[in-house]
Amino acid sequence: MTLNKSDTAPDRDSAPQWRSTNGKLLIQKCEECGDAFYYPRVVCPFCLSSNVQWVECSGNGRIYSYSVTRRGDPYAIAFVTLDEGPKMMTNIVDCPVDKIAIDQQVSVVFRDLEGVPTPMFRPSAAL
Amino acid sequence: MSINGKAYIAGAFEHPTRKATGKTIPQLHAEMAAGALADAGLTSRDIDGFFCASDAPGMGGLNMAEYLGLRPRYVDNTDTGGSSYILAVGHAAQAIAAGKCSVALITLAGMPRTGPGPAGEGAFFNDPIVPEVPYELPFRHTIANLYGMCAMRHMYEFGTTSEQLAWVKVAASHHAQHNPHAMLRDVVTVEDVLNSPMVADPLHRLDCCVISDGGGALIVVSPEVARTLNRPLIKVRGAGEAIKHLNGGRSDLTFSGGVWSGPAAFSEAGVKPSDIKYASIYDSFTITVLMTLEDLGFCEKGQGGRFVADGNLISGIGKLPFNTDGGGLCSNHPANRGGMTKVIEAVRQLRGEAHPKVQVANCDLALAHGTGGYLGSRHGSATLILERV
Helix, strand or coil: CEECHHHHCCCCCCCCCCECCCCCEEEEEECCCCCEECCCCCCCCCCCCCCEEEEECCCEEEEEEEEEECCCCCEEEEEEEECCCCEEEEEECCCCHHHCCCCCEEEEEEEEECCEEEEEEEECCCC | CCCCCCCEEEEEEECCCCCCCCCCHHHHHHHHHHHHHHHHCCCHHHCCEEECCCCCCCCCCHHHHHHHCCCCCEEECCCECECHHHHHHHHHHHHHHCCCCCEEEEEEEECCCCCCCCCCCCHHHCCCCCCCHHHHHHHCCCHHHHHHHHHHHHHHHHCCCHHHHHHHHHHHHHHHCCCCCCCCCCCCCHHHHHHCCEEECCEEHHHECCCECEEEEEEEECHHHHHHCCCCCEEEEEEEEEEECCHHHCCCCCCCCHHHHHHHHHHHHCCCHHHCCEEEECCCEHHHHHHHHHHCCCCCCCCHHHHHHHHCCCCCCCCCCECCCCHHHHCCCECCCCHHHHHHHHHHHHHCCCCCCCCCCCCCEEEEEEEEECCCCCEEEEEEEEEEC
């Protein structure tokens, strides 16, 4: 579904908001060229139109790549290819870091970081 | 307008320091400038073009120009991270070709190891005015894990192995043993790399470059000035530059901006990869080298692992001698910006002034390539082709 900007939207580039009032992952789509993109911004990076809308995502995708940082408690950074097309930087959570693999199906889970519900992903299937 | 043959590198200086305790960054800029001028046989009064990047203290080049007592009629402070200094040679050649200056000074100095500023991390990582920061900072990206994700995807798509990546470091260490200024002079084996601690999968500690203080400088001059100097003639044959970014989420981590800057430089120079006798390849991490060699056309995409293996990058042994000073992996990565030293070692090779143990025979055509910023998100690529005439 397409949401009106005023329903959800930050009005400046630097205020991240990833979750709709329905609890879904939000990204943006250009109403001129029709392409979804990430990260969110006030113009479409493919045509510079300012006619961009927030859209809810399924919250599902696949791991495009990842890396486990081993300094301190290990954590996994990743790019996830959303079912809607764009890739986004995120973390893979709720899973032993050594079980993570490229092309794994993952689903969004929001984690509170300093009051901001932040999208991370966990494997869709039990490992 | 082509810059092929319109400018020459007449001076090149790499500061021997790797740990500049007690010095300041402006002082180091001055030592770089003096070193390159002495090498060229020129004085500061000859300089009419000044190039540095935005990491120099002050506003662009203004404050360093004042400190050094320069009165340039051409300035350029384009910043593409560590590749800035390779890109600056091309820009200087353009300015010289257009008659806007005739003696250009390019300086780099920094103290990430002992002095002010972060060691290994850029301020862009957490500045909220940078638009992607709110969408990346929460996920704890680091320089190492951004490059790690590139290596991981390359392994997945092409079957590249950690052993193949390690060969890049092994080759650099073979060269560094002959460089008295190199930070890491011990020759290492593939096993040594694989046994070093994992930093960010699949990159081990020895897949990463050093962090060092220091820098260098270059003097780029017009053909008329070059002919008056008692130095070998190192001609700028071609230059290319590009920015690669995440492209609205349509990103592909298996290639760098070298796929654009490389062909531009080769086309301008009128040569092809197989003509290159020596290559300085930006080596922030082993994966940076492997991917760049593919992107510049030294081998097919996906074949970089096979290309770098078994000593193919070692001078005197392999087909493509690279980073014969030991590179960023073993010798020096001053100010976290490795582009300057890439040009300097290419100039040494073309002049026949590299260490005899690593000097490439009949080295008349060389390439220097930089990857500034972050391979796994956004970076500036610069390719330079130089010829000794």
